[in-house]
Amino acid sequence: MKRLLGVALGILTAIGGFVDIGDLVTNAVVGSRFGLSLVWVVAVGVVGICLFANMSGRVAAVSGRATFEVIRERLGARAGLANLAASFLINLMTVTAEIGGIALSLQLASSVDYLLWIPVAAVAVWLVIWRVRFSIMENVTGLLGLTLVIFAVAVFLLKPDWGALAGQLAPTVPQQETFWSYSYYAIALFGAAMTPYEVFFFSSGAVEEKWSVKDLAQSRINVLVGFPLGGLLSVSIAVCAAIVLLPAGVSVTSLSQVVLPVAEGAGKLGLAFVLVGMVAATFGAALETTLSSGYTLAQFFGWSWGKFRRPAQAARFHLSMIVCLLVGMAVLATGVDPVLVTEYSVVFSAIALPLTYLPILIVANDPQYMGEHVNGRVVNVLGMVFLVIILVASIAAIPLMIVTGAGS
Amino acid sequence: MILGDLLGTPVLDADGGRLGRVADVRFVLDGTPHQLMAEPRLLGLVVGPHSASSFMGYERNGLTRPRMIARILRWRHRGSFLVLWEDIAVVGNRSVRLRPGFTRYSTALDDHAQA
Amino acid sequence: MDPGLSRGLEARVLVNAARARAAGWRARSCRKRLYGGMALAGLVLLTACSGGTSHSVSTAVKDSSSAVATARIALRQDMDGKLTRAATSTTLDDELKEIQTSRSTVLKLSPATPEDRDTQKQALDVLDQCAAGFATARAALATNDGGNPSLPDGDKALAGAQDALKQLEDKVGSK
Numbered sequence: 001m002k003r004l005l006g007v008a009l010g011i012l013t014a015i016g017g018f019v020d021i022g023d024l025v026t027n028a029v030v031g032s033r034f035g036l037s038l039v040w041v042v043a044v045g046v047v048g049i050c051l052f053a054n055m056s057g058r059v060a061a062v063s064g065r066a067t068f069e070v071i072r073e074r075l076g077a078r079a080g081l082a083n084l085a086a087s088f089l090i091n092l093m094t095v096t097a098e099i100g101g102i103a104l105s106l107q108l109a110s111s112v113d114y115l116l117w118i119p120v121a122a123v124a125v126w127l128v129i130w131r132v133r134f135s136i137m138e139n140v141t142g143l144l145g146l147t148l149v150i151f152a153v154a155v156f157l158l159k160p161d162w163g164a165l166a167g168q169l170a171p172t173v174p175q176q177e178t179f180w181s182y183s184y185y186a187i188a189l190f191g192a193a194m195t196p197y198e199v200f201f202f203s204s205g206a207v208e209e210k211w212s213v214k215d216l217a218q219s220r221i222n223v224l225v226g227f228p229l230g231g232l233l234s235v236s237i238a239v240c241a242a243i244v245l246l247p248a249g250v251s252v253t254s255l256s257q258v259v260l261p262v263a264e265g266a267g268k269l270g271l272a273f274v275l276v277g278m279v280a281a282t283f284g285a286a287l288e289t290t291l292s293s294g295y296t297l298a299q300f301f302g303w304s305w306g307k308f309r310r311p312a313q314a315a316r317f318h319l320s321m322i323v324c325l326l327v328g329m330a331v332l333a334t335g336v337d338p339v340l341v342t343e344y345s346v347v348f349s350a351i352a353l354p355l356t357y358l359p360i361l362i363v364a365n366d367p368q369y370m371g372e373h374v375n376g377r378v379v380n381v382l383g384m385v386f387l388v389i390i391l392v393a394s395i396a397a398i399p400l401m402i403v404t405g406a407g408s
Numbered sequence: 409m410i411l412g413d414l415l416g417t418p419v420l421d422a423d424g425g426r427l428g429r430v431a432d433v434r435f436v437l438d439g440t441p442h443q444l445m446a447e448p449r450l451l452g453l454v455v456g457p458h459s460a461s462s463f464m465g466y467e468r469n470g471l472t473r474p475r476m477i478a479r480i481l482r483w484r485h486r487g488s489f490l491v492l493w494e495d496i497a498v499v500g501n502r503s504v505r506l507r508p509g510f511t512r513y514s515t516a517l518d519d520h521a522q523a
Numbered sequence: 524m525d526p527g528l529s530r531g532l533e534a535r536v537l538v539n540a541a542r543a544r545a546a547g548w549r550a551r552s553c554r555k556r557l558y559g560g561m562a563l564a565g566l567v568l569l570t571a572c573s574g575g576t577s578h579s580v581s582t583a584v585k586d587s588s589s590a591v592a593t594a595r596i597a598l599r600q601d602m603d604g605k606l607t608r609a610a611t612s613t614t615l616d617d618e619l620k621e622i623q624t625s626r627s628t629v630l631k632l633s634p635a636t637p638e639d640r641d642t643q644k645q646a647l648d649v650l651d652q653c654a655a656g657f658a659t660a661r662a663a664l665a666t667n668d669g670g671n672p673s674l675p676d677g678d679k680a681l682a683g684a685q686d687a688l689k690q691l692e693d694k695v696g697s698k
Contacts, residue, residue: 076462077412111609248592251585253621256614257593260600267605358477362464365473380474408582 007221013142014226015233020285021101022094022192022346023234024278025339028258029407030185031241033177033251036168039235041186045193046231048386050223051379052194052357053202055364057219060206063369067203068299071359083355084300088293090352091197093345095289096328099125100338101282104255109275118332122325125286129321134208134307141284148277152236154265160243168242184400184407187393188343191350193231194390197292199356204295208306213373240265254339294321343407351397353390361387414499416460419453422497422508430504431456431488432463432515452492453504454515459484468517490515576632576639580646581695583625587653588688590618590625591681598660598678612664619657626650642695649687656680 030038056067065073068087072080102125103117110117128137173182211219240261241252252258255278262274291307298305298317305317332338361383364375375383401407411433419427432454437447454467465471466481495510597614600606606614629647634640660677663670672680 074462074464076415078415079462108610108613111612244596245593248596250589250592250596253586253589254614254617256597256610256617259610260593260596260606260614263600263605263610264596268607271605271607271610359464361474362477366465366471368468375473384474384476 007218009139010218010222011226011229012146013139014222015229016142016145016148016281017138017284017288018227018230019145019148019234019237019281020195021097021282021338021342022195022349024101024237024258024281025252025255025342026185026188026192026346027234027237028241028245028252029343030189031238031252032245032257034174034182034185035242035246036165036239037170037172037174038182038186038189039169039238040171041189042193042231042235042238044389045190046228047382048190048389049194049198050227051382051386052199052360053223053227054220055375055379055383056199056203056360057206057211057223058216058373059360059364059369060203061211061216061219062213062371062373063363064207065369066207066295066299067200067356067360068296070363071356072300074359074362080300084296086352087196087200087355088296090345090348091200091289091293091296092324092327093341093348094195094197095286095293095324096331097338097342097345098282098286098289099325099328100332100341101255102279102286103332104338105275105278105282108256108259109279114338115333115335118329121283121286122329125283125290126322126325128287129290129307130311130318134205137287138205138284141280141287144280145277145284147273148233148281150262150266150270150273150277151240152233154262154270155236155239155243157265157270158240158243158261160239165239165242178404180400181404181407183396184347184404187350187397187400188346188407190389190393191348191353191397192346193234194353195346195349196352196356197289197349199360200292200295201288204291204299204306208308210308216373290321290324293324294318347397347401347406350390351394354387354394357390358387414453414504418503419455419491420503420505421510422506424505427506428455428457428488429460430454431460431485432467434490450493452490452513453496454488454490456485456488458486458488463515467515485515488515489513576634576642577695579632580629580642581692583629583646583650584688584692584695587622587625587650588685588692590621591653591656591685591688594618594657594660595678595681595685598674598681601664602674602678608664612661615657615661615664619654619661622650622653622657626654645691645694649684649691652687653681653684656684 027042059070060066068084071083074080075083099118099121100114102121103114106112106117106121107114173179206215206219209215237258241258244261244264245252245257250257259271259274259278262270266273294317295305297303297320298314301316303316304314306314309317311318331341361375361380363369364383365380367374414430414433417430419430421427430453434451434454435448436451438449461484463485464481466478467485472478489512491506491510491512495507496504497507498505594615597606597611597618601608601611626647629643629650632639632643634643656677659672659680660674663672663674663677666672
């Protein structure tokens with residue numbers, strides 16, 4: 001019984017933890033501009049994140065080594081440092097976007113300007129990282145994030161024309177959009193679904209929670225059930241936007257537009273759910289990305305890290321996270337639009353994907369680390385297919401960004 | 409001198425012909441063990457004619473998968489060889505020069521030898 | 524010394540070193556610098572890239588009509604009791620910001636032909652009408668129910684702005 005509860009809890013937090021500000025914004029933007037014609041990208045991205053989250057979790061559980069320790073060891077110090085710099089900067093950008101997301105959600109709930117909420121959000125994130133146990137932190141934000149299920153409920157309450165919706169599923173470029181912006185948003189959506197920080201976080205979390213080979217079965221269930229359901233949740237954000245905003249000629253540029261379809265379908269109660277869910281999801285993701293920045297730095301430079309240690313024993317780990325939060329706050333204080341930061345962060349995440357996923361794929365094949373738990377044939381074939389997809393997305397991202405003027 | 413500076417340095421033969429660049433540095437542990445670990449001894453340099461980038465672990469014979477990556481990395485490092493420290497004449501700032509008649513050893517590491 | 528023997532030994536060393544996280548001596552040249560350069564070049568190009576007057580005006584008009592449409596959805600939901608005051612006013616603020624951005628883009632244009640100057644002037648007039656519509660809507664939201672202006676007044680003002688935007692869009696688009 002207790003095991004069953006554990007599995008259920010794991011799945012639920014995986015669903016609730018899947019969506020972050022990147023998924024919220026990108027799915028709504030895409031739904032409002034391209035209808036459902038890009039849903040296939042989310043499906044592809046979900047398969048990819050399942051594959052690589054599993055792999056990095058397995059590497060961490062079997063070898064006790066988190067992702068960036070592996071990267072450092074395989075690439076060597078110099079190429080590793082370049083990798084660290086890129087991954088860390090993009091992660092920092094994501095931290096900034098998530099904190100902005102918390103603040104924007106709180107503004108929607110209170111109408112107090114989001115700039116005033118930013119220090120509150122950052123301090124809250126810091127306090128939780130400093131004081132709260134890892135498992136509690138994960139479970140609470142994950143479960144509260146589940147209230148975002150209201151997006152899926154709203155789809156039904158909006159009573160759409162199901163036939164017409166299903167017709168939009170075909171991957172075709174809508175009339176008013178160009179092929180280039182279609183491709184650009186395909187990459188953004190892919191980057192949002194496959195954000196590399198989830199892998200840093202997943203593997204470091206495995207070390208934090210002292211996973212062993214015995215826990216692999218449960219983590220596999222969490223990932224394989226939780227992430228696809230989380231993906232379905234993010235698709236429902238796009239569907240909501242496609243039902244309400246697309247016909248009205250609205251293309252999403254702010255978080256307030258993201259919640260309008262839910263209010264349309266489910267009224268004030270729905271609005272309350274979506275606001276709780278957005279705060280929880282962005283807060284949870286802010287915790288995860290902030291921790292990820294600490295993890296990557298500490299793992300690369302060989303500092304002691306982890307929330308299982310007391311802060312005094314992992315001083316540099318905690319200090320680096322404080323600095324990250326301060327930098328994120330400073331960036332937001334300039335008044336830059338957090339939604340814009342989010343849009344850039346998902347695209348740059350897509351660009352950086354090979355930096356993280358190639359070393360994981362290589363190490364997961366190394367019998368000296370993995371013993372009998374090396375990748376199977378099917379996983380390797382899928383891994384290679386995704387590596388090619390990731391490479392193509394990564395290389396195409398910048399030229400597309402230039403051609404489309406960042407999707408405008 | 410820091411070993412990091414040595415990596416990527418051009419390697420020349422005794423006549424000044426270019427052989428490649430330093431791709432890696434190999435050590436052995438064969439001295440009497442001290443408190444925790446035996447002291448590593450510099451065995452030699454790995455010279456790569458085409459690339460001085462990392463082997464990413466594929467210098468070991470036992471690592472063959474994913475086959476595509478293994479093949480690409482082995483191709484990138486085709487023709488690379490190990491020269492023993494005894495065969496090195498001068499380690500300069502800009503280049504490493506080898507003694508005449510140096511021996512090229514295989515860079516491959518045999519997984520069976522480690523047991 | 525037998526080189527084969529030493530290679531065997533050295534293999535053992537590599538394993539130990541890997542396990543002991545002593546990877547410090549494996550440094551490699553970096554090639555990923557390319558990524559950084561490309562990203563920078565991209566951003567520079569992005570800022571440099573902007574089309575002519577009618578292109579900029581048509582983008583500004585598109586953005587603004589999306590903003591006005593959003594505001595109208597929010598107002599209607601507020602009247603139907605589906606949206607809280609906080610959410611409605613945040614939405615209006617966000618969309619007003621969008622109008623202001625469009626307006627300053629159009630204002631900064633330096634049109635070369637009399638035709639372009641005319642387009643710019645018309646766009647500014649319409650965007651001012653949008654801003655005025657937002658002002659009415661926000662005032663309606665601030666004065667509690669039944670006051671003057673009322674929410675329907677705000678919606679009417681925004682509907683007028685929407686029509687004007689539509690006309691301008693057709694005109695600029697046909698060029």
